[in-house]
Amino acid sequence: MEIINFSEQNTVINQYMSELRDKNHQRNRLLFRNNIERIGEMMAYELSKTLEYKPKTVTTPLGTLDINLPKEDMIIATVLRAGLPFHQGFLHVFDKAENAFVSAYRMYTNREHTEVGVHTEYMASPSVKGKTLIIVDPMLATGGSMAASIEALEKTGKPKHIHICCVIATPEGIDVVKKAVPDDSHIWCAAIDPGMNENKYIVPGFGDCGDLCYGEKL
Template sequence: MQIVNFAEQNSVMNHFMAELRNKKYQQNRLLFRNNIRRIGQLMAYELSKTLDYQPKTVISPLGQTTIPLTKQSDIVLATVLRAGLPFHEGFLDMFDNADNGFVSAFRMYINREHTEVGIHTEYIATQSSKNKTLIIVDPMLATGGSLAAAIESLVQAGRPKKIHICCVIAAPEGIEVVKEALPEDSTIWCASIDQGMNENKYIVPGFGDCGDLCYGEKLQSFRKVAEK
């Protein structure tokens, strides 16, 4: 299995990552969402180099030429709601005609100390990924539970020929969990692989709750904590 860590390379992606992590810039939700989207665009471009291409003849007003093209209808681009939406848009900017899938999954603390979490998948809307390239984008790969649940749900709609997992920030622990849910020929793409997670299962140094930073903090009344 291949794991790509773009933090090991020098590129403009590092500039967007710096702004995502910066507490001062995080106060601007539009900038935060745009930076997530830009990273999605750059990552989609890099991923596109690994896809299958066939030569196609293109006719211009002055002649014709042959250009290698990939069949975008053979791509299913899926994300986990809600934090994944700006990241998903960045990929859609590159893969205009890809099919799409959406998974509603959330994590809920299962003890009052907020040190253990459970993952719940409530809703899925997707097109078949049978014999297609399935690209699952989720900005945060922390425990890996929500992504593993998304993989399981999406594969039920048709077994893909290839799976790519794309995230902005990943924890090593989450990568290990997701690897167990993936075929060996899959690829995990990360803008950064961070140190790990704290006692509340947030990535460190990370940048906080991606969904809240993009769209506003969730109501406390929906953050249910079950008695252990």
């Protein structure tokens, strides 16, 4: 499995990440969502370089030429609700892709809020059989919601290839996902942080992505 960590590169993604993490910038909810979306666009562009291509003849007003275009059928899947702006960034690049949505959310399973379970409540997806499946979720913390989403999506068929895309991941989350996907899968991260606190939030991270995008939930 290949893991791509953009924080190890000199890229403007690091500027957007610094604003996402900065608690003063986080007061601007629109900026926060836009930065998540922009990271999605840039990650999608980099991912596009790994796809298979085939030539297509295009007719212009003055002649014809061959242009290499992606030949893969693609599905972009996201985990509600935090994944929506990230998903939109990918859609700006892969505008012909099909889409899937999974409602998978964490639930604390003890009174101290130190143990987390995952509940999958809803899924809307076309068949992923034989297609390139891109699963986008900003936070890969414990890996539980991502593994549950992969399991739910694979019930519709076996994908040709799987790309896991996130803004921030942890080593623990990556280890969980590795066990849930084939060895030739890719994990794309804007950053990999050291770990989580006792409440299973990524540290240093930037907090709850869904709340920062859309407001606190009950």
